[in-house]
Amino acid sequence: MNDMLKTTPDFTIEEAQALLAQHFGLNAALTPLDSERDQNFKVSAGDGRSYILKIINAAEPEIESDFQTALLAHLGARADTLPVPHLQPALSGESLATTSARSGLVHRLRLVSWIEGMPLAQSERTDAALRSLGHMLGRFDASLKGFMHPGALRDLDWDIRNAGRSAGRLLHVADPQDRALLQRFIDRFEERIAPRLPMLRSAVIHNDANDWNVLVGEDDRNRISGIIDFGDALYTLVMAEVAIAAAYAGLDHPDPIGAAAAIANGYHAEYPLIEEEVDLLFDLIAMRLVTSVTISASRRAHTGGNPYLAISERPAWALLRKLDAMNPRFATAILRKACGFEAVAGARAVGAWIDRNRKNLLALLDRPAAAYAADIVPYGDPAHPMTVNSAAARPHEAQSVWTEHCRGTGVELGIGPWGEARTVYSGEMFVSRLLEKTRRSRHLGLDLFKAAGTKVYTPLAATVASVEIETDPLGYGCLVALRHEPEGCPPFLTLWGHLAHEAVGRLKAGDTLEAGALVGEMGAPEENGGWAPHLHLQICTDTGLSASEILGVGEERYLDVWSELFPDASAFAGVAPEFYEQTGRTHEEIVRLRKDLLLSNLSISYEKPIKFVRGEGVWLIDDRGRAYLDCFNNVCHIGHAHPAVVEAIARQAATLNTNTRYLHDNIVAYAERLTSTLPKELAIAAFANSGSEANSLALRLMRAHTGRENALVLDWAYHGTTQELIDLSAYKFRRKGGRGPKSHVHVAAVPDSYHAPADWPAEEHGKRFAEDIAELIAAMRARGEAPGFFLAESIPSVAGQVFLPDGYLKEVYRMVRDAGGVCIADEVQVGFGRVGSHWWAFETQGVVPDVVTMGKPIGAGHPLAAVVTTREIAASFDNGMEYFNTFGGNPVSCAAGLAVLDVIEGEDLRRNALEIGNYLLAAFRSMQERYEVIGDIRGLGLFLGIELVSDRSTKAPATEIARAVSNGARQRGVLMGTEGPHDNVLKMRPPMIFSKRDADHLIAVLAETFEAVLARAG
C-alpha cells in the first residue's frame, strides 16, 4: 500500500491537458476526480462529449493495466451498447499511451468514454433500482463469457474465494464478541463453501459493484445507467458478482435480504444462476462483509486508520449483526424464490402430493375435520374480544368468548386460517429479524380450536422428530415435530403446537407413529403457552429446520416464500377449500330463483336446504366446506366423483359422442358386460336415460308381448315420473294431487312382514301376502280379463325398505305367468350389487324376471338406465316399428356404465357391501336394545332401514322422532332419509365403498342423535 502511494501520479491539470492533446489529439477542459491510487480527470471535449483520462499508478504491474485494457477492448467489441466506459485508442493506435513524470516514474495513460449518471450511493436503493442493477451486472458478466487474460488471475484478499483468509486477520478485531460473530461466518464458509469452490462456475467478473461504481439515470433513478471502474475485475466465482453487489446494497438497508433478492432476480434474468449458487449467496454476502471489516481492521492496525478504507465499516458491522441474527435458511429461501426456484427443493412437490392424496389421509380429529360444523376464529379482527383477550394473555377469557359463540351457533370446530393477518402476536419474539421495524404478523400454521383434552392424530405415518416444551409466553407450550416420508413425496415435517404436556412423557424423538396414531391432546392454557386451547398445525417443507426454528408467524412481505416453506396445512388436516371461499349464489337467492324459474313443487330436501358444491367418495361438501357423510344418495353408487368414472366419461366425451345409429364398440361391450351379471335368460339389453324411461320401455315391451294393459303393482310403490308411471305408483296417485288408481291398475298390499297380522306364522308370510295378488287376478278373470304384468321393486324402498318375505316373488311370478302376464323387476334403486350377496335383489328371492329395469346407480351419477329382457319378449317388440333413442346407449354413457362395473368388480365392492352392511346391522340391533323407539331393523348389504315406533306392541309409527333423527343426523353431518307410508323408517343407502370407519362414524352420529332426540322427547 505504502509503495502504491509513493508511485501515485501527480500531474497538474495543465500537464494532463498537454498529455491528452499529445496522445489522444483532444483539446479539452479537465476536472480532477477522486482516486485511491491513480490520477483521474473528467475530460469535457468541445464537441460536448466527455471522457475520463486515467494516469495509471507507476507501480501497477503492466499485466494488470494490460488486463484492464483487454477487458475494455473485449467489452467494446462484444457489448458496444453496454453502458460501460469504452476505450478510446491513442493517436498511435495503441490502447494505452505512456509518459514519464518529473520524478522519472513511467506512467501509462488510458482514455475511456464518460458514462452519464449519478452514483447509486446518492440515490434510493429501491427494489426496481436493485433489480436493474442485477440486470446490468448480468449483462456485463454475460458479455464477458469466454473472456480470459493472465492479468485476471490475481491473488487478492478481496477475491471471495480467499474469504477464508479473514480468519488470519481476526486478531485485529478487538471485541471478542465481534470476533466470535466473524468466526461463525468463517466457520460456515469453511464448512459449506470452501469445499465446493472447485465445482462452482468461475469467470472474469467486475467484482466491485459497490454503489459508487454503479450509476443511475438522472431522469429515472430506478434505472441503472452505467457501471464503471473495473479496477477490481478478477477471475473468480460468478456468484461473487451478485454477492458483492448485494453486500453493498444491504448496507443500512431496512431489508437487506430483499435488496439481495432484487439484485439476484435481475441478474438471473440475464445470466441464469443455478440453484447451488443461489444456495451459497447468503454466506457469500456475509463473507464479503467479513473480508471487508477484517481488512479494515488489519489496515487500521498498520496505518493507524485510513478513512477511505473504513468508509463502509460501521454499516458493514451493522449488516453482519443483522445477518447473524437471521436464519440463513430463510434468507436463502427468499433468494431462491427471487430467482424462480422453489423456496426449498421439493417444496411444491410436497403440496402437490398432499393435495393428490388428500382422500387417503386419516382424520386428524375423532372425525374428519370437514365433518364438523366449523367457523373462523376471529383473530383476524383486532378489536374482537377474543383477540383482545388473547393478546393480553387472558386465555380463559378468550376461551369463554369462543365457547359462548359455539353454544349459540352450533359450531363444533374453530379454524384459524393460514396466512391470516393477526395482531395477537404482541411479544418480543415476534419482531422480524429480516426486516427493520416490522413485526411478524401472518399466521403460517392452521389453528384448530376445540376443548382442552381433544385428541389429535397424525393423518400420515410419521417419525417423531422432536418433543419439547417451550416456555415463552404466547409460545407453543408442548411442541411435537413429526417427520413424514410418504412414497413419491419429498420428506416434510409437521409441527404440532400448544399440546398438553402428557405428550412429552409418551413420545420421544425417533418413535414411529402409524397413520392415525395419537400425537397429543390440545393443552389447557396453563400448558399450551397461554392460549385458548387449540392445535397449531404447520407443515414445513424444509426438513433442515428444527421445531423451534420453524416460524409460526411470518412477515407479510415474504408470504409467498412462507407459502412454500410452510404451506397451508388445511388439506393435510382435512379442512375443505370451500370453507375459505364461497362461490355462486346464496341459498336464499337459489330458493327464490327456483321458485321463480322452475316448477315450484320441484322437490327440495330439508326445511333448511343444503347447497352442495362438491362430492368426493362418501362425502358431499357444502358451500361452506362442511362435509356430510352421504348415506342416502344411492346414485353415487361407488362414491361421488369416482375418478375411474370421471376419467372414462371425460376420455370418451373428448373423443366421440353420437347416437346409436352408428356402430360403436361401447354399446355392445356394455351390453355384453351387463348381461353377463344377469341370469342367462336375460340376454337382450336396451339403454335409456332415466329409471322412468327404462320402466316406460319395459311397458312397451310388455304390451308388444302380451297385448294387455292390466297392471299388478304394490302399494306405496314409486316407479317413475311419466304419467303412465305415476298411474302405476300408488305412492303418487294415492297422495296429495293424485287421482286414485285407474281402472287398469290393481294394487296389492306391501308384503311387509313387520306389519303382517300377528297370527300369520312367519314362514307363511310369502304365501299369505301373495294371496292378495291371487285375488286380484281372480277378480280380473271374473271380469274376463287377465294381467298384462306384475311390476315391483325387488326390495320396496319408498314403502319403507321392506324386504319381501321368503317365497313371495316365486309365488307371485308363478301366478302372473300362469295368467299370461309378464314379470317386471324394478331394480332402479336396489340393483348393481347393493345387497352384496347378489348382483340383483330379485336373486335373493330365487326368481328370474322377464324384464329388469335399472337406473340410478348404473352410471354412478351419469344419467344412464337400462332394460334387460328375454329374447322372446325382444322378438315380440320387433314388430316392424323401428326403435330409436337419441341418447340411450351413447358412447359416453356406456363408457360410464363400463367403468362402474369395472370398479364394482375390481374393488370387490359387493363383498364390501355385505361385510359393512352386516357390521351396521349388528350395531343397529344393539341400538335397538337401548332404544325402545327402534321397532324393526331391516337390511341386506348397504340397503338399510330402521323403523321407529312409539309402541313396540302396536307398532304405531314414531313419525316425529324419525324426522327429528334424520334432521339431527344432518345437523351432525350425516345424510339419511325417512320413508314408508308414515315416514317413520330411517332409510340408508350409502355408497358401496363405505368403509368400516365410515360405518363407525354413522353409528356414532346415529347413537348421539338418538340420545339427543329421545332426551328432548322425554
Ligand SMILES: Cc1ncc(COP(=O)(O)O)c(C=O)c1O
Ligand atoms: C324404484 C324406482 N323406479 C323408478 C324410478 C324413476 O327413476 P328416474 O327418477 O331416474 O326416472 C325411481 C326414482 O326414484 C325409483 O326409485
